[in-house]
Structure formats: structure tokens, C-alpha cells
Amino acid sequence: MTDDYAALEREFAVFVRRARAASQRLSHGVHPGLDASAYGLLVRLRDQGPRRPSDVAEDLGVGKATITRQLKPLEALGLIERLPDPADGRAHLVALTEEGRRRMLQARAARSQRLRARLGAWPREDVHTLATLLARFNTITMD
Amino acid sequence: MTDDYAALEREFAVFVRRARAASQRLSHGVHPGLDASAYGLLVRLRDQGPRRPSDVAEDLGVGKATITRQLKPLEALGLIERLPDPADGRAHLVALTEEGRRRMLQARAARSQRLRARLGAWPREDVHTLATLLARFNTITMD
Numbered sequence: 438m439t440d441d442y443a444a445l446e447r448e449f450a451v452f453v454r455r456a457r458a459a460s461q462r463l464s465h466g467v468h469p470g471l472d473a474s475a476y477g478l479l480v481r482l483r484d485q486g487p488r489r490p491s492d493v494a495e496d497l498g499v500g501k502a503t504i505t506r507q508l509k510p511l512e513a514l515g516l517i518e519r520l521p522d523p524a525d526g527r528a529h530l531v532a533l534t535e536e537g538r539r540r541m542l543q544a545r546a547a548r549s550q551r552l553r554a555r556l557g558a559w560p561r562e563d564v565h566t567l568a569t570l571l572a573r574f575n576t577i578t579m580d
Numbered sequence: 581m582t583d584d585y586a587a588l589e590r591e592f593a594v595f596v597r598r599a600r601a602a603s604q605r606l607s608h609g610v611h612p613g614l615d616a617s618a619y620g621l622l623v624r625l626r627d628q629g630p631r632r633p634s635d636v637a638e639d640l641g642v643g644k645a646t647i648t649r650q651l652k653p654l655e656a657l658g659l660i661e662r663l664p665d666p667a668d669g670r671a672h673l674v675a676l677t678e679e680g681r682r683r684m685l686q687a688r689a690a691r692s693q694r695l696r697a698r699l700g701a702w703p704r705e706d707v708h709t710l711a712t713l714l715a716r717f718n719t720i721t722m723d
């Protein structure tokens with residue numbers, strides 16, 4: 438039974454590695470030209486509203502050059518836009534556009550479909566059990 | 581019952597967000613001065629052996645400036661070392677050191693301890709069930 442812990446640790450690690458590929462697919466669902474970082478960036482702008490690029494970079498723990506490179510395609514695709522910074526005439530903010538919001542919803546719906554398709558062969562009870570146990574785990578790891 | 585899918589999707593998202601914090605703790609376990617990217621970088625060097633920094637950057641989908649910034653503290657701490665590149669006298673490879681390997685094992689052991697401590701109050705059967713269902717999920721999502 439001690440091995441159950443080791444097995445769980447291993448499956449968590451596999452899951453996290455797969456999750457990276459999933460976030461790539463999620464970004465591609467927004468637009469095929471985007472890389473894995475795009476979706477998380479859009480989520481942040483959606484949840485936090487218009488922000489300075491330097492603040493977004495700080496939140497994500499990346500450098501200025503990286504955030505500039507990541508924001509560029511999002512702006513070129515019309516998913517985010519620049520707004521003047523009311524607090525500083527020389528600075529600007531970046532914000533999610535309506536088009537960005539629409540495409541995020543689309544990408545999320547596609548992800549839900551993929552998840553449901555993959556779980557199609559599962560007994561509903563197992564889906565319920567996995568969701569319940571994972572919810573309990575997520576709560577206890579809150580520290 | 582349809583809501584079980586939505587619940588599972590939500591719990592997966594929470595888990596992945598928490599996993600980011602966990603990889604930060606894992607990196608700190610190697611050395612308190614390291615950021616979240618460090619552990620993954622060390623895993624890569626351990627699994628793939630000595631590599632050119634530019635190849636590591638390409639694998640991870642990051643730029644040259646980023647990989648240089650991420651490798652620097654690992655070298656300063658003696659966790660990785662530079663080796664001459666036998667294929668190109670002007671280039672160098674980076675490789676995990678014995679000290680790096682030792683500290684990775686330490687950090688992993690600490691992570692196992694944290695996981696076991698958190699699951700301490702769980703019935704063993706639930707740990708087993710979660711590991712089993714997650715293993716099944718990890719297998720079907722292989723695409």
C-alpha cells in the first residue's frame with residue numbers, strides 16, 4: 438500500500454507534463470499561430486483588466502523582452518489592444534479585446550469537448566469519483 | 581451528472597495552477613535562491629545528458645536570453661557545469677554535476693514527504709483510487 442503514494446506522485450507528474458501540451462492546444466484553439474504561453478496571458482488580462490506590460494511580466498516572473506515577444510502576436514491578431522495609461526502619459530496598458538474574449542470562450546468550449554470525448558468510455562461514477570477526490574486533494578494542498 | 585465533467589475540468593485547472601506553486605517549492609528545495617524554472621531545467625539535463633544551451637532553449641521553447649538567465653544561477657551554485665563541445669571548439673555544453681544530482685534527489689525526497697504528510701488523513705483506499713483513476717486518465721489523454 439505504501440506504493441500508492443509513489444504511484445500517485447508519478448501520475449501527478451505525468452499529468453502536469455501532459456497539461457503543458459494541453460495548454461499548447463488551448464492556445465492553438467484561440468489561434469493556430471500562438472504558443473503555449475498565450476492562453477495564460479489572456480486569462481490574466483481577462484481576470485485583472487487593463488495592465489501595464491511590465492506589471493504582467495512581473496506577475497509571471499518573466500523578463501521585459503519575453504513579455505514584449507509574447508504580447509506582440511496577441512496584439513497583431515486583435516486579441517489585445519493598447520490603451521493609454523491614465524496614470525502616466527508616456528506609458529500604455531494592454532487589455533483584452535471583445536474578439537479576444539470571444540476566441541477564449543471558443544477555445545475553452547473546444548477543450549471541454551475534448552475532455553468529454555476522452556471520458557466518453559468512462560462510467561459516470563468514475564468521473565464523479567475522480568472529480569471528488571481531486572477536489573479534496575486540491576483543498577488540502579492549499580498552503 | 582453532466583456537471584461531473586465541468587467539476588473535473590475545474591479541478592484539473594486548479595491542480596495545474598497549484599502545480600506551478602509546487603514546482604517553485606521543488607526548485608527552492610534544490611536551493612532557496614532558484615526560481616520555478618530551475619527544477620525542470622535540471623530534470624532535462626539529467627535525462628538528456630550534456631547539451632548545448634541553444635538546444636535546451638529550443639526544447640523548452642524559450643529564447644537565448646532566457647536560457648542564459650536561467651542557467652546562470654545553476655552554474656554559480658555548482659549544480660551544472662560547462663564542458664567543451666567536442667563537435668565545435670567555440671561552443672560549450674552544459675551538464676548536471678554530482679552536486680546537482682544530489683540536491684535534486686534531496687528536493688524530490690522532500691516533495692514526497694510533503695505529499696505523504698498531506699495525504700496522512702486520507703483512507704489508503706482513496707489514495708489508491710485517485711492514483712488508479714488518474715493513471716487511467718493519463719493513458720487515455722495520450723495524443
